[in-house]
Amino acid sequence: MTTESRRAPATGNDDLKALIRTVADYPIPGIQFRDVSTLLLDGEGFRATIDRLAATIDPATVDLIAGIEARGFIVAAGLSYALRKGKVMLRKQGKLPGQTVGIDYALEYGTDRIEMHQGAVTPGQRIVLVDDLLATGGTALAGAGLLRGQGAIVDTALFIVDLPDLGGATKLRAQGIEPIALISFEGH
Ligand code: AMP
Numbered sequence: 761m762t763t764e765s766r767r768a769p770a771t772g773n774d775d776l777k778a779l780i781r782t783v784a785d786y787p788i789p790g791i792q793f794r795d796v797s798t799l800l801l802d803g804e805g806f807r808a809t810i811d812r813l814a815a816t817i818d819p820a821t822v823d824l825i826a827g828i829e830a831r832g833f834i835v836a837a838g839l840s841y842a843l844r845k846g847k848v849m850l851r852k853q854g855k856l857p858g859q860t861v862g863i864d865y866a867l868e869y870g871t872d873r874i875e876m877h878q879g880a881v882t883p884g885q886r887i888v889l890v891d892d893l894l895a896t897g898g899t900a901l902a903g904a905g906l907l908r909g910q911g912a913i914v915d916t917a918l919f920i921v922d923l924p925d926l927g928g929a930t931k932l933r934a935q936g937i938e939p940i941a942l943i944s945f946e947g948h
Pocket residue numbers: 791792793794795828831866867868891892893894895896897898899900928948
């Protein structure tokens with residue numbers, strides 16, 4: 761990735777932020793759920809989201825997009841189309857029909873496991889990891905670990921939303937992954 765491609769959009773995404781609904785105490789008390797479903801309902805808003813995320817990436821430096829189930833798939837599909845790159849699905853346990861490799865990880869609430877098809881990525885492929893939201897970073901780090909375990913190079917991760925107070929961005933940077941997000945919300 762070039763420095764240019766790593767530059768996060770500084771400001772100007774308040775139009776998109778306004779389209780994201782906050783649902784208090786979901787799925788458990790104390791969580792402010794940042795619900796991108798209301799952004800997805802807005803065609804222009806979704807298109808602008810994909811365009812602005814795609815603009816942070818130099819397609820020449822990327823081989824594949826990796827989307828994390830489920831909302832990450834929606835963002836990854838848009839970016840895959842915009843950047844003309846293929847995409848690999850990092851799925852919840854038991855969803856893939858072929859031989860899989862997987863990794864367990866801790867969530868902001870609970871634990872989970874993601875899997876991918878064995879052989880879906882080849883060693884040395886440069887992969888951009890994509891999800892809707894970065895909170896503690898556990899999901900993204902699991903995705904990166906899974907891909908890196910197959911020999912892929914993962915040094916950039918894209919999100920619509922970052923929750924900086926949960927520390928995910930710091931954890932990703934510590935593992936050599938630059939997180940780029942269009943929007944941030946303070947607090948949990
Ligand atoms: P984490 O692994 O803690 O970074 O959590 C990120 C994953 O959990 C993403 O796939 C999000 O969709 C989901 N998630 C975690 N916290 C929230 C939140 N406050 N609002 C919406 N989604 C969240």
